[in-house]
Amino acid sequence: MSKYKKIDLSKVKTYSIKQRKSKVELNLLAKTFDPEKDSFGDYINSLPKFLAVNDLKEFAQLIVKARKKNKPIIFMIGAHVIKVGLSPILIDLMKNNFITAIAMNSAGAIHDSELAFFGKTSEDVAAGITDGSFGMARETGEFINSTLSKYEHSNLGYGEALAIEIKLRKAKNKNLSLIYNAFELDKVITVHAAIGTDITHQHPDVNGAAIGELSMNDFKIFCNEVSKLRNGGVVANIGSNVILPEVFLKALTVARNLGHKVFNFTTANFDFIQHYRPRVNVVQRPTQDGGKGFMFTGHHELMIPLLAAMVKYYA
Numbered sequence: 001m002s003k004y005k006k007i008d009l010s011k012v013k014t015y016s017i018k019q020r021k022s023k024v025e026l027n028l029l030a031k032t033f034d035p036e037k038d039s040f041g042d043y044i045n046s047l048p049k050f051l052a053v054n055d056l057k058e059f060a061q062l063i064v065k066a067r068k069k070n071k072p073i074i075f076m077i078g079a080h081v082i083k084v085g086l087s088p089i090l091i092d093l094m095k096n097n098f099i100t101a102i103a104m105n106s107a108g109a110i111h112d113s114e115l116a117f118f119g120k121t122s123e124d125v126a127a128g129i130t131d132g133s134f135g136m137a138r139e140t141g142e143f144i145n146s147t148l149s150k151y152e153h154s155n156l157g158y159g160e161a162l163a164i165e166i167k168l169r170k171a172k173n174k175n176l177s178l179i180y181n182a183f184e185l186d187k188v189i190t191v192h193a194a195i196g197t198d199i200t201h202q203h204p205d206v207n208g209a210a211i212g213e214l215s216m217n218d219f220k221i222f223c224n225e226v227s228k229l230r231n232g233g234v235v236a237n238i239g240s241n242v243i244l245p246e247v248f249l250k251a252l253t254v255a256r257n258l259g260h261k262v263f264n265f266t267t268a269n270f271d272f273i274q275h276y277r278p279r280v281n282v283v284q285r286p287t288q289d290g291g292k293g294f295m296f297t298g299h300h301e302l303m304i305p306l307l308a309a310m311v312k313y314y315a
Contacts, residue, residue, distance in 0.1 A: 060310035071233040078239035079107035101188035116177035141203030148210035157218035159189035190218035227255035245281040268294040
């Protein structure tokens, strides 16, 4: 016999489950998909109707609505997006007007340029850091640094300058370059650098003044695009944990400071894990006075092709 007093459960009141509102019902469960007879639309409709599935469907539909209203659809990307092979997907979205602007960090510009000229990118950092050879590929530094120096006083942006040179130098794989295709398709392309973060900053021909000048021009171009997001625009941040969320928040501040009523738009953050900076500076703060923010957690090489396919389906 225990010395402690127990509550009497016999007097607990219950009710019928038939009276209860339930969050999970049979019509919300996943359905099986047969690739031999079902369409992609059937696949989308076979997904369970919960949480991130519903959010991704809604976000895809908001991109379609933005296109119909001729509103900006801005994709902000980190270098990893290019490194996992997503350039063809994003280029296709640009060609179909589901992306109107791409902003990338300067590491993204390096990987994009290497793919355009040499058909390969992304070195083994661990192997090169020991002997100091990491990031010292001569051709990469020469292209980026010489281009920025060439256009230092041209009033061009970082992205536009690289696009022009990719075209002039007839890069073998330019058709797979985000920078080149954005420029050719009349989409905005901007590159946002932070001094000391990139392998090209290690090279003897680096020009810090040129990096700063052209990246600053791109910030102004980006601010102009952000100023047009009002009432239906879309911003997606994909795999850039620090630079692009900060650039976006400052660009939004500039636009509002200059009198642009940039409210009631949609944002989303895609990443492996949800970090403070993109969550707050992309998803929460910009939409706190109107609009909606989404957070999607997963691998880019899975999430972005699925998003792109959904967008084209809903269109």
